[in-house]
Structures are given as C-alpha cells and as structure tokens.
Amino acid sequence: MKKGLLLVNLGSPDSTDPNDVKRYLGEFLMDERVIDLDYWKRALLVKGIILNTRPKKSAAAYKKVWTSEGSPLIVISERLTKKVRERLGSETPVALGMRYGNPSIKSALEELRMKGVDQLFVIPLYPQYAMSTTETVEEKVKEDLQAMEWKVERTFQPPFYNDRNYLKALTSSIAEQIDQNEYDKVLFSYHGIPERHIFKTDRTGLCKIDGSCCNTPSEAHKRCYRHQCLQTTKNVISLLNWSDDKVLTTFQSRLGRAEWLKPYTANTLEELPRKGIKKIAVITPAFVADCLETIEEIGMEGKEEFLHAGGEKYDVVPCLNDRDDFAETIVTWFNGVDS
C-alpha cells in the first residue's frame, strides 16, 4: 500500500484582478454549504447581487495583502506542505489542494494518483467543524474522486481543536509572541458563520445558542462550530494558565444581514476602549494560515477601528503558518501516532 497525504485549505483568487476575484467568489459563494439557499435563490443572491459589487471591494482588500509570490494563504500553505513533505520523506506523496480556486483539489488528487497512491489521508486545514469548513472539503473530495472514477481508500482528519499537539503548537506560538501581562484583554476572534448553520448541522436538537448548550457536555459538540471555538479558547487559556477574565471570544467577517454568531469582533473592538480596555492582543485560531481575514480585517481594519475608538495598544498574533511544530503535528496525524 502507498499512503499519500492531501492537505486542503480554503483558497484565494488567482490574482487581485477584479475578474479573478469575481470568479473565485462565484465558486466560493455558490457552494451550498456556504450560502445555504435553494439553487435559484442562491444564484439570484450571488450572481445577481453580490458578484456585481463585492469583487471590486474584495480586490482592493486583496491588493493590500498580496505579496510578490501571490496570496498569503496560498504561499503559506505551500510552505507548510513543503515542510510536511520533507518530514515524511520522498516515498510519501504529499499534495496541496484548495477548496475554491487553484491549485484545485482535483489537480492535487490527480498528482497523488499519478504517484501511485492507493490510500489517501485528507486533512481539511480547519481546527473547528462547520458545514462551510470540514464538511464542504470532505464532500468535494468525495465528489472529485467519484468524477475521476478513482476508488481509493480514504480517511479524513477530524477537526483538531482538542488535539494535544496542535494545542501545544498554538500555545507555544502565542507564548512566544505575547506576554499577557502587557494587555488588558486578549481577544480570540474566530471566523463567524450564520447562526442557522449551527442549527442545520446539529443532529441532536440540543443546540440553542442560548449561552448554555455549548458549555454543557453533549453529543452535539461533534458538529457544533460555536462549541468548538469556545472550547479552543478554553483549551488555550488552560494550557497557558491564564484567567478566564483575561480573554474574550468574538466572531468576525459577517457577510449579509442574517444573524451570525455573536459577539461580533468589529463591534467589540469599537466598544472596548469606552470600557477602559485600551491594550489588547488578538488571536485568530479559526485560521491556520494568515490570509485576507487575519492580515487585512484584523491586522489593518481592526487595528484602525480600535485605535480610532480610543485604544492604545493593539497586537496581532500570527497564525501557525509553516511553524515546524505545526508541520510535525500534521505528520503525527498522518502517521496515526500521538507522539
């Protein structure tokens, strides 16, 4: 048997040209697990409204973060892939695919098939489960395998918000970057999702988003993005020995007018200085690689909002990116050992 590894991240446009951004956003937002409306309603909203205005605005934001090598998310994911490949050795094929845009999941699967893989291990690079993260990657991999008529044995890495090695890498990274004593609060900002996604993925009927269910042990937590985000914060502060009142958990990047998970990061950043909280550090544990949402939304827009509202000190902790300990964590998942 030849085991191969497929790493999957979200993806970026091919360039900052508004046409490329439009193509990328079209693929992204037409995913029924992202905008979960019936096909025609989704098409009307995405193609008829969002794609007429958003690409220009998004392209301008992408221009602010784009590097000479391309999109930060892609460049960083490639560097991480290279490190994992070096650690697994030349006998183990490792490929990188993006859920939206390029390199596609299909191109990565073709690369692995050509290299003789007959056992596939897939890692959706998302610490927390959501239908717009883990689930859409799993479904797309299955769909592409079927279209390729490739009957390979496959296994998926589950969300890793509770994984010991991941948490060790995350907490080491945080401890190396910030000293909590220098801040009034540390803000954990996770990508938001519409509240209705929580109810949709809950098969138990236990999720209520009423402040209690996510903190009460239950079967629902396996598929509850909110629980898994709150638990990520708890895991980190417990490992770092921080007190509960040092931290806040918020949700960013709301799109549209529906209710998303609260509290919203943008509102919190505006309110904190008025409450006397003027020095903060921000951590973004829903993202493993720095991207538009961490560099531009948190690092630039968020900082401006906070300082404008009277804040004095604002630091952002980078994502795990291509840290050695994160590459080594991926290797432990692939090898099925908890070393």
Ligand SMILES: C=CC1=C(C)c2cc3[nH]c(cc4nc(cc5[nH]c(cc1n2)c(C)c5CCC(=O)O)C(CCC(=O)O)=C4C)c(C)c3C=C
């Ligand atoms: C980390 C997990 C993510 C979840 C959950 C998620 C949900 C989600 N996102 C949108 C809409 C947009 N997201 C955009 C960018 C973006 N989103 C994630 C991750 C998650 N999204 C990442 C890593 C990125 C950055 C990609 C990059 O190239 O750097 C964008 C595009 C930018 C913009 O126009 O703001 C949109 C749009 C929805 C609707 C959604 C809910 C389910």
Ligand SMILES: [Fe+2]
């Ligand atoms: Fe997003």
Ligand SMILES: [Fe+2]
């Ligand atoms: Fe919950």
